Amino acid sequence: MxxxxxxxxxxxNLEQSLPKEMLRTNKSGAYHCTTIVDCNTRKQHGLLVIPIxxxxxxxxxxxxxxxxxVIQHGAPFNLGLHKYQGDCFSPNGHKYIREFDCESVxxxxxxxxxxxxxxEKVFISHENRILIKYTLLDAxxxxxxxxxPFLAFRNANALCIENDRINRHYEQALNGVSFCLYEGYPALYLQFNKEVSFVSDPYWNKGIEYVKDQERGYDYKEDLYVPGYFELPIKKGESIIFSxxxxxxxPRSLSMMYNREMKLRTYRNSFFNCLKNSAQQFYLKKQKDNYLLAGYPWFGVRAxxxxxxxxxxxxAVGDVETFDSIMHTAMRALKAFMEKGVRSEVIQGIDYPDxxxxxxWSLQQYAKETSLEHCTAKYGTLITEIVDYIIKNKHPNLFLHENGLLYSNGHDVPISWMDAVAYGKxxxxxxxxxxxxxxxxxxILRFSASLIADKPEQRVIVDRLxxxxxxxxxSFKDMFLNDYGYLFDYVDGNFADWSVRPNMLFALSLDYSPLDKKERKKALDVVTRELLTPKGIRTLSPKSHGYSPTYLxxxxxxxxxxYQGPARPWLMGAYAEAxxxxxxxxxxxxLxxxxxxYEEEMSNNCIGTISELFDGNPPYMGRGAISxxxxxGEILRVLSLLKKYNHF
Known part of the structure; x- marks a missing residue:
């Protein structure tokens, strides 16, 4: 099974199937995303979505x-599905579906x-190309x-409306045709692995609606250009491939390309393999540089x-090589910022104080997975430079005070991961x-000292750290530990934020903590009692002022x-460690x-992955970005931690 x-x-049953989405990527920024019944419900959905x-x-x-x-005896049966005004779905191709399987593709x-x-749909790795294989199993x-084909040629965050600027011309291609609807776009080649006829019959399919955008208060109606149709016969047992x-x-290379790509697939036949497959879809290669996307379908690379x-x-998926390749790209961006104040064009927010x-912290996890010696050899210089940069107060918004604590100004712009704004504030x-x-x-101070602890010539630096x-x-205990056993979220002058938030978890979970075990347990009890949910850690306790659990x-x-109540799955990493x-x-x-x-989520929302956030109250619905x-990453790290404990 x-x-x-x-x-x-x-x-x-569209009430059950339409909320379930699927995502495939090429690891170079392009993706295919839709619902499991192939009815687009977001403007970001599409069969071929690429960066330009x-x-x-x-x-x-x-x-x-x-x-x-499908045409038999002259009768057409349309397998497509689109939503129009008044909850009208047409042409209702979903009623012909017998099953959907996404274990491999x-x-x-x-x-x-x-x-x-x-x-069957396959996205080609590192190439802006999707293949669809049709097989006539019986007839x-x-x-x-x-x-x-329903053509858009638009920004994924915009919508297309019927217009006279469109270029209706098409070019013949090998077993297909090509289109380029607007200037500046690349030509789109639609081809088959066997001879096909294309009948030009252009029209605008008007008034397609995207229910997810409607729910989010955005424009949600679109007109798409349909230039005509392809037609070809198919025999029982025959497979044809569309590109x-x-x-x-x-065309003759399509079958070989399809089979080659199939061999590269991680079969999503377990919780771990689903997450591994999902993790690899965030990999982003741009020329010789490697990055990690923050999420789909609308996030870029965020530091x-x-x-x-x-x-x-x-x-956590055994890929040390990819860690190194991404870290080496990020390292250049970090050094450019520290040495010259230059902000990366690709990695957003490289200048944020944290x-x-x-x-x-990321390099510390690398050291635990490899060894301290290996980490020191590859990244010791970078760690030293970062610590030195902070101690010498070179960052424009991260200041080391006399009490040993770091201070940042977040009144005018958000400085932490809790970065929601209203009216620019x-x-x-x-x-x-x-x-x-x-x-x-x-x-960091304790970790960086441990990297050089066995080097006599570094003794002075170790003692200083x-x-x-x-x-x-x-100073940490004096500043953050309150009489109720948990930690203030932040302290600014005479103001201390008493809100029960999950940020205290890092003082409980990190390898080196300024708190003793009794203090950590007391704070963890508060987190467990007020913030823990089956889908993550709440961003605010229901007992705190302003609790708003539903992201709608x-x-x-x-x-x-x-950040006023919805739960975040990634915080389970820190919770599990603590x-x-x-x-x-x-x-x-x-644990x-x-x-x-989280395993339940593999068949909910975007199948095989985890949504951005979940409501803080039952039934804990997934919201935000679909992956x-x-x-x-953090749920994979929890699985890795538990595996190591189970080996004891």
């Missing part, structure tokens, strides 16, 4: 969808009378297939997300001494709720039970 398989009863760096830093939808029609099986047709009479790409390809997600998305702290004005900044800083750590430990409504309403440090082997079974909630790197 397939791990990700959905039968007829679910597929034909010559135009901007966004993705662009070239081919929105590709409607198939997305595979849909249709039954139309005596015809049984399968459709009792002559069968013809028709295909209508959509930005370059012409030799904080990159460093937090990197250990789980690479080391980025250096998360970078060293932080909704949560975390400013001053932030608890996770200083927990990370204490951990440890002395600063000792001072910081005293228009953009302003969602921004106000973003729990294991306090309870040891006896805590493993509890394994907590992971059940989020830090969530996938």
């Amino acid at each position: 397939s791990y990700l398989k959905f039968d007829k009863s679910l597929m034909i 760096p010559e135009m901007d830093n966004d993705s662009h939808v070239l081919l929105s969808s590709f409607d198939e029609t 997305p595979k849909t099986v249709y039954r139309v009378g005596g015809v049984i047709l399968s459709k 009792h009479s002559e069968t013809t297939l028709q295909f209508r 959509a790409g930005v370059g012409e390809i030799k 904080r997300d990159l460093f937090i997600a990197l250990p789980g998305c690479t080391l 980025i250096l702290l998360w970078a060293v 932080p909704i949560i004005p975390r400013s001053g001494y932030l608890v996770e900044f200083n927990a990370l800083w204490y951990n 440890n002395a600063l750590g000792d001072k910081l430990a005293l 409504g228009n953009e302003a309403e969602r921004e106000n709720a973003y 729990y294991l440090k306090i309870f040891g082997l006896s805590g493993v079974s509890f 394994e039970r907590m992971l059940i909630g 989020f790197a830090v969530n996938v």
Whole structure:
């Protein structure tokens, strides 16, 4: 039985099937994303969505969808599905679906009378090309297939409306045709592996609606250009392969390309393999540089997300090589900022005050996976430079005070991962001494000292780092530990934020903590009691003022709720580490039970991955981006931690 398989009863019930999305990527920025019934519900959905760096830093939808029609005895049966005004769905192709299986590649099986047709989709690695393989599994009479491409040629965050600027001209290609609807776009080649006829029959398919955008308060109606249709016969047992790409390809090579790509697939037949597959989809290669995308379908490369997600998305799946390749690219960006104040054009937010702290945390995970010696040899210089940069107060918004604590100004712009804004100002004005900044800083001081502890010539530096750590430990407790046993979220002057938030977790979970075990357990009890959910750690306790657990409504309403209660799965990484440090082997079974909630998500929302956030109250619905790197990475890291404990 397939791990990700959905039968007829679910597929034909749109209330159940339409909320389930699927994502395939080429690891170079392009993707294919839609629902499991192939009905687009977001403007970012599409069969072929690619970056066009010559135009901007966004993705662009070239081919929105590709409607198939089965013709038998002169009668057409359209397998497509689109939503129109008034909850009208047409042409209702989902009623022919018998099953959908996504264990290796997305595979849909249709039954139309005596015809049984399968459709399998493969995205080509590091190439802007998607292949669809159609196989006629059974038929009792002559069968013809028709295909209508729905063309968009637009920014993935915009919508297309009927216009007279469109270029209706098309060029003949090998077993197909090519289109380029607007200036500046590459030509889109639509080809088959066998001879096909193209019938020009252009029209605008008007009024397609995207329900997810409607829910989020955005424009949601679109007109798509349909230039005509392809038609070809197919025999029982025969397979044909369709290609959509930005370059012409030799038709005879399509079968070999398809088979080669299939061999590279990670079979999603377990919780771990689903997350591994999802993690690899965040890999992004641009020429010789390597990055990690923050999420799909609308996030780019973000520095904080990159460093937090990197250990789980690479080391936890046994891919040290990819960790190194991404870290080497990020290292150049870090050094350019520290040495010249230059901000990366690709890695967003490299100048945020906590980025250096998360970078060293990421390298600490690398050291645990490889060895201290190996980490020192490859990244010791970078770690030393970062610590020196912070101590000498070279960062424009990260200041080391006499008490050993780090201070940042977050009144005017958000400085931490809780970065929601309204009217240009932080909704949560975390400013001053932030608890996770200083927990990370204490951990870094001890970790960097450990890297050179056995080198006599570095003894003076080790003593200096440890002395600063000792001072910081005293100041940390004095600043953050309150009478109720948990930690203030931030302290600025005479103001201390009493809100129960998850940022205190890092003072409990990191390898080096300024708190003793009793203090950590007391704070962890508060987190467990007030913040823990089956889908992550709440961003605010229900007992705290302003708790807003549901991420719904228009953009302003969602921004106000973003960090005021919804749960974040990535924080389970810190929670699990803290729990294991306090309870040891006896805590493993509890954490394994907590992971059940995440495994359930493999068949919800975007199948095989984890959404950006979840409501803070039951039934804990997934919201936001459909696949989020830090969530996938940290749950993978939890699985890795538990595996090591189970080997004891």
